[in-house]
Amino acid sequence: MTPAGWTIRALLRLSAGLVVWASAFVFLYAGFSLGCQAWAPSPDEGLNNPVTFMLAGFAVVHLSVLALLGWLWWRRPVAADRGESETSRRVRHRVEGLVLVCSILALVWIAFPVFMVAPCAG
Amino acid sequence: MAGHVRKVITPAVVVTSALLVSGCGDPTVSALAPAGEAASEIARITWIMIAATLFLMVVMSALGLHAVYRKSDGPVGPSPLAVILAGGVIVPTVVLLALLVFGVRSGDAMLPVGEPAVEVRVTAHQWWWRFEYRDADGGSIFTANELHLPVGETIDIVVESADVIHSFWVPALGGKIDAIPGRANRMRLRPTETGQFRGQCAEFCGAQHARMAFDVQVHPSDDFHDLLRAMSGLDRRDTGPAAGREAFEQHCMECHSRATDHDFEGPNLARLAERPWLGAGTISNTPENLREWIAGHQTLKPGNRMPDHGALNEDTVEALARYLEGE
Amino acid sequence: MNDTVGTAEDRRELTRLFSTPPGLGRLAAVNHSVIGLRFMLVAAMFFILGGLLAMLLRAQLAIPGNEFLDNEAYSQIFTMHGTVMMFLFAIPLIEGLALYFIPKYLGARDLSFPRLSAFGFWCYLFGGLILLGSMFAGVAPDTGWFMYTPLSGREFTPGINADVWLIGVTFVEVSAIAFGIELVATVLKVRTAGMSLGRMPLFGWYILITALMMVIGFPPLILASVLLEIERAFGWPFFDVALGGDPLLWQHLFWLFGHPEVYIIFLPAAATVSMMIPTFSRRPLAGYHWVVGAIIATGFISFGLWVHHMFTVGIPHLALVFFSAASMFVALPTTIQFFAWLATLWQGRPVRRLPMLYLFGFLFIFVCGGLTGVMLALVPFNWQAHDTHFVVAHLHYVLIGGFVFPVIAALYYWLPLLSGREVSGRLGQWAFWLLFIGFNLTFLHMHLTGLVGMPRRVYTYPEGLGWEWLNLLSTIGGFIMTAGFAALLLDVLATVRTGARSKRNPWQGGTLEWSLDHPPAVYNFASLPEVTSREPLWEQQDLAIDIREGRGYLARTRNGWQETLGVQAISGRPDQIILLPGPTYIPLITASCLLVFFLSFLLGIYWLSAIGAAASLLAALRWAWAGGLDRDWPDQYAGSGLKLPLHPQVIEAPGWWGMLAGLLCNGTFFITALFGYLYLWAVAPEWPPESFIATGILLPALTVVMALLALMAFHQAVRVNRLGQGGVGTVLLASAALSAAAVVGCALQISTGLPEPTTHAYAALTTFLLGYCGLHALIAGVLGVYCWLRLRAGYVSALRSLDLRLSRVWAGYTAAVIVIAVTLIQGLPLLLGVGS
Structure with a gap:
């Protein structure tokens, strides 16, 4: 791999959790907008409707990806670049972990209201 | 350094007490003097959040001041990790999640779900409001800049725009909803008190955004329905002096109607005499003001969409005013 | 290796090489210190202007029914106040700050692309002058700084006012994009030896993320401005609801930029705080990796908040809740930073100096702004508070507390370095108290003004609604704050002109900028150090003296080159010598x-x-x-026995990173345009249009094939060149011809397959997308010819292949957008079964 490619991969790895979060956000928002147009469930149906199921599915899939990333973080910590000090590698490893935790929290945070209210009201 | 602390605290105390003294503002227009269900709920949240904000401000400022102006020279406090974890993660997570759950529930309860008892269609114009009610036979009743509502009933406000984006807002009754071209937005209100309130445009909409208010009157339910019946089919084209009617037909009738079932381009004037203000809240509706408005509305409300009537002579103005007053 | 130690002679030569010529030659300046200072000075001028405008607004609102300003003047003034403060003050100031300090923090002699920052400065100045000029001509923008359509459209704003905004601001945004690209490449590549990512001062992290946010955050605004200007000039109905557009598209695009913008302004200010707190606490910042994580999180999450400016437009509740949740969540990274600062102060031995006073002001005001921000994130509360003076108060708490106060603290902090003068403090304290009291007296109770019913942006209000004394108090506070700024200005001028000479590193900071002369030499570092920690001046004995006396990298001069080190982005291992351009x-x-x-x-x-x-x-x-080398050079000694290649002969040259950052920006623009396309398709009321694209399958297929063949030709040129074989020129000309064919393909699709763009938003946006593809293919063709000329002139060899490789990247991007856009445009009608 070229040095540039290596660098980009390292930077992506550093922020991988939040990339997944961003994807989840787009899926939830777009899925909601299009889902409510396509199915237009009545508010009386409560949570028992295709839109809520779909959004829940999106959330679970993204959460699983984050869990997988967390497992990888645990099992295969990031390696040092040539000439990189251990301190610096450790910083990247820790930041990666913090970003993952933050992403999981952020995903739960934006997704749990899906389970609280009927989706397409108002 | 204690002097510095005092200098910070003194103005804070002054301002806070001023806040308390001022109370909740003028009851016709204040979100803190609610007279509707949604507004009450929001005012309650507001007070809770203000209290929490003040508390957190004090705590965080005290922590900051202590960190800088403390007596001891050496390290103090818990380990950095504990500080960051507790203050930066755990406490805000708990507080914010609680707030979010609360907000989602309360917002959901305010949505216009199910059939309302009354529906009022609102069309925002640069710079006035058109209101349309349905009478018992399904016919339309048009008014301008005056909104009448029954107390204790669910009311849906359906908001549209005739030109640019505006926003419908009666702070005492509830939140606001934008009037957007091509869309009909719906908001639910439920007044809990009778009285007179002020509504206004909240989204900047051009030259006279500042003078785009409307009068809101919340009536006892029976009175409201009586009023609706009285407004239905109200036709004042033939009341008032003939000279005034002729002047009206010549100068005004292209845009204004004197019958509530007619919808013209400009504000409906059938009930002008009953309204408290002229020019969407520009001036109060007194005999002198009415004459001044007819002759000089472009001075009173520069840029409004009505052609300038500066050329009208005094007699015509007087005749028009009498005709509009219905004498 | 004694011969690598720099001498006084070398320092004289460095001075000569890095200096800006006198007289008119100043217009040719590219040095980052000069450009950075110019940015900051012009931004300060605009701040004074914006402040004076604010005073006019406050004077008008002092009493009900005031006739000091009429509605037209008021509209222009409040629009210009917001526009000036956001686009001509805040953003350029952080640009100047970063341009000036980043090389000094990272141990470099200049930025990666000094000419680009000079270009950015001129764009900023010219765009700012267009806006300023319109004010004196009485045709300043008057529809509010977020320019909502249709009010800002041709029908309701027939004059030139809105065009001035769209064009002036877009011109200024060119400089923001230039800055973003420049800083991404600089922070990643242009550092001193040993400065791995984990050893980089937090300032570098903050600016890296800010620059990336600008690269991604500004394209939506530029797209929106371009579309609205096309609508106004040529009548293509992107936002006109009657013809298939949607005014809400403008709001989405604007706030997609507008909310990240707040963090783009805040992060650099927080960066200065994160540098000052350790210095004044005499210990490194606690929780370095926590703060790095917080910065990255802010960068991402701030792009998921924009709809909280649109809670009242009628979007379904659950969608609002997503944004409400994200808006609350974004408080977390900020509180993490706050408590990292607090922990540092607790662990250290705080020194109470003037900048700390302003930092306290920051802390108090910004915390309040953050908390009211959380309030506004709550959907039902927002329904009441939106578009009232509550929001006005909130945003001033955030921007003045979160930006102006830390920047003043930073000004005092760095004034000894910038000017070589000592900060005395007396008048500065007066200024602080005037500012602090004046600010709170203006804005604290303004929250209440909003809650008791006063909407924002009203030029007058009636008596008897309980708003009188609230407004009068705000006006008085505003004038006290102005007095504070005047005192601050006096103090700074007095310090710069008559202050005592400052000793080196007066606050005893630990980062590299304090090793420099006060004021710094034009070349910054006489030699570039090898750093082994985050606070090298604290950890490495005598480092400052070694740097000054030339015991480091690149201490000697040769060939009249201006040199600095380039490093591997992650490890900080030097991998090239970057040759910097002189004045031009x-x-x-x-x-x-x-x-x-x-x-x-x-x-x-x-x-x-x-x-x-x-x-x-x-x-x-x-x-x-003007760039590049006309012959192959062997690796050069960089000092300490290290031999490094020159940057035009390295695979991973800064230009490579610049191109990637540029394409990231361009790609965001493209994706945002696709979002607009799909958005209108899904949401706009007047859809579907009467007819869809009707070109048949052959023309679009040929266009795609041409673009792909052009990419393959560029690829072949790079390969053949690397192997040292002949025929590169022929392949390049072929790629140019293929690109030209793709241009024709796009143009034919527009002219034969689409109705007039003025008839419907569908036709307008489809034409726009195909035009975008055609423009990119055109540039790819031009690049083919350009590379051919470079090859003939001897600037390209197997070793010096940057021109070819950059062109190949461009061709790759072009092929990608053509494939995506053409597939979408042709495929969507078929997929939905509405095609002809």
Whole structure:
């Protein structure tokens, strides 16, 4: 791999959790907008409707990806670049972990209201 | 350094007490003097959040001041990790999640779900409001800049725009909803008190955004329905002096109607005499003001969409005013 | 290795090489210190202007029914106040700050692309002057700084006012994009030896993320402005609801930029705080990796908040809740930073100096702004508070507390370094108390003004609604704050002109900028150090003296080159010597050509505008031509026995990163345009249009094939060149021809398959997308010819392949957008079964 490619991969790895979060956000928002147009469930149906199921599915899939990333973080910590000090590698490893935790929290945070209210009201 | 602390605290105390003294503002227009269900709920949240904000401000400022102006020279406090974890993660997570759950529930309860008892269609114009009610036979009743509502009933406000984006807002009754071209937005209100309130445009909409208010009157339910019946089919084209009617037909009738079932381009004037203000809240509706408005509305409300009537002579103005007053 | 130690002679030569010429030659300046200072000074001028405008607004609102300003003047003034403060003060100030300090923090002699920052400065100045000029001509923008359509459309704003905003601000945004690209490449590549990512001062992290946010955050605004200007000038209905557009598209695009913008302004200010707190606590910042994580999180999450400016437009509740949740969540990274600062202060031995006073002001005001921000994130509360003076108060708490106060603290902190003068403090304390009291007296109770019913942006209000004394108090507070700024200005001027000479590193900071002369030499570092920690001046004995006396990298001069080190982005291991350009007029000339383009478009002289665009492209190519080497050079000694290649001969040159950052920006623009396309399709009321694209399958297929073949030709050129074989020129000309064919393909699809763009938003946006593809293919063709000329002139060899590789990347991007856009445009009607 070229040095540039290596660098980009390292930077992506550093922020991988939040990339997944961003994807989840787009899926939830777009899925909601299009889902409510396509199915237009009545508010009386409560949570028992295709839109809520779909959004829940999106959330679970993204959460699983984050869990997988967390497992990888645990099992295969990031390696040092040539000439990189251990301190610096450790910083990247820790930041990666913090970003993952933050992403999981952020995903739960934006997704749990899906389970609280009927989706397409108002 | 204690002097510095005092200098910070003194103005804070002054301002806070001023806040308390001022109370909740003028009851016709204040979100803190609610007279509707949604507004009450929001005012309650507001007070809770203000209290929490003040508390957190004090705590965080005290922590900051202590960190800088403390007596001891050496390290103090818990380990950095504990500080960051507790203050930066755990406490805000708990507080914010609680707030979010609360907000989602309360917002959901305010949505216009199910059939309302009354529906009022609102069309925002640069710079006035058109209101349309349905009478018992399904016919339309048009008014301008005056909104009448029954107390204790669910009311849906359906908001549209005739030109640019505006926003419908009666702070005492509830939140606001934008009037957007091509869309009909719906908001639910439920007044809990009778009285007179002020509504206004909240989204900047051009030259006279500042003078785009409307009068809101919340009536006892029976009175409201009586009023609706009285407004239905109200036709004042033939009341008032003939000279005034002729002047009206010549100068005004292209845009204004004197019958509530007619919808013209400009504000409906059938009930002008009953309204408290002229020019969407520009001036109060007194005999002198009415004459001044007819002759000089472009001075009173520069840029409004009505052609300038500066050329009208005094007699015509007087005749028009009498005709509009219905004498 | 004694011969690598720099001498006094070398330092004289460095001074000569890095200096800006006198007299008119100043217009040719590219040195980052000069450009950075110019940015900051012009931004300060605009701040004074914006402040005076605010005073006019406050004077008008002091009493009900005031006739001091009429509605037209008031509209122009409040629009200009917001526009000036956001686009001409805050953003340029952080740009200047970063341009000036980043190389000094990272141990470099200049930025990766000094000419680009000079170009950015001219764009900023010219765009700012267009806006300023409109004010004196009485045709300043008057529809509010977020320019909502249809109010800002041709029907309701027939005059030139809105065009001034769209064109002036877009011109200024060119400089923001230039800055973003420059800083991404600089922070990643242009550092000193040993400065791995984990050892980089937090300032570098903050600016890296800010720059990336600008690269991604500004394209939506530029797209929106371009679309609205096309609508106003040529009647293509992107936002006109009657013809298939949607005014809400404008709001989405604007706030997609507008909310990240707040963090783009806040992060650099937080960066200065994160540098000052350790210095004044005498210990490194606690929780370095926590703060790095918080910065990255802010960068991402701030892009998921924009709809909280649109809670009242009628979007379904659950969608609002997503944004409400994200808006609350974004408070977390900020509180993490707050408590990291607090922990540092607790662990250290705080020194109470003048900047700390301003930091306290920051802390108090910003915390309040953050908390009211959380309040506004709550959907039902927002329904009441939105568009009232509550929001006005909130945003001033955030921006003045979160930006102006830390920046003043930073000003006092760095004034000894910038000016070589000591900060005395007396008047500065007075200024602080005037500012602090004046600020709170203006804005604290303004929250209440909003809650008791006063909407924002009203030029007058009636008596008897309980708003009188609230407003009067705000006006009085506003004038006290102005007195504070006047005192601050006096103090700074007095310090700079008559202050005592400052000793070196007066606050005893630990980062590299404090090792420099006060004020710094034009070349910053006489030699570049090898750093082994985050606070090298604290950890490495005598480092400052070693740097000054030339015991480091690149201490000797040779060949009249201006050199600095380039490093591997992650590890900080030096991998190249970067040759920096000297003073040149080409940035000014290119910006002037752009000025012709923008100004004549504004005035409706479209033929002249076209000439300006062509001239800009030519000037840019001439600029590019000046780079590179005309022969292969062996690796050069860099000091300490290290031999490194020159940057035009390295695979991973800064230009490579610049191109990637540029394409990231461009790609965001493209994706945002696709979002607009799909958004209108899904949401706009007047859809579907009467007819869809009708070109048949052959033409679009050929266009795609041409674009792909052009990419393959560029790829072949790179390969053949690397192997040292002949025939590169022929392949390049072939790629140019194939690109030209793709241009024709796009143009034919527009002309034969689509109705007039003025008839419906569908036709307008489809034409826009195909035009975008065609423009990119055109540039790819030009690059093919350009590379051919470079090859003939001897600037390209197997070792010096940057021109070819950059062109290949461009061709790859072009092919990608053509494949995506054509597939979407042709496929969507078929997929939905509405095609012809």
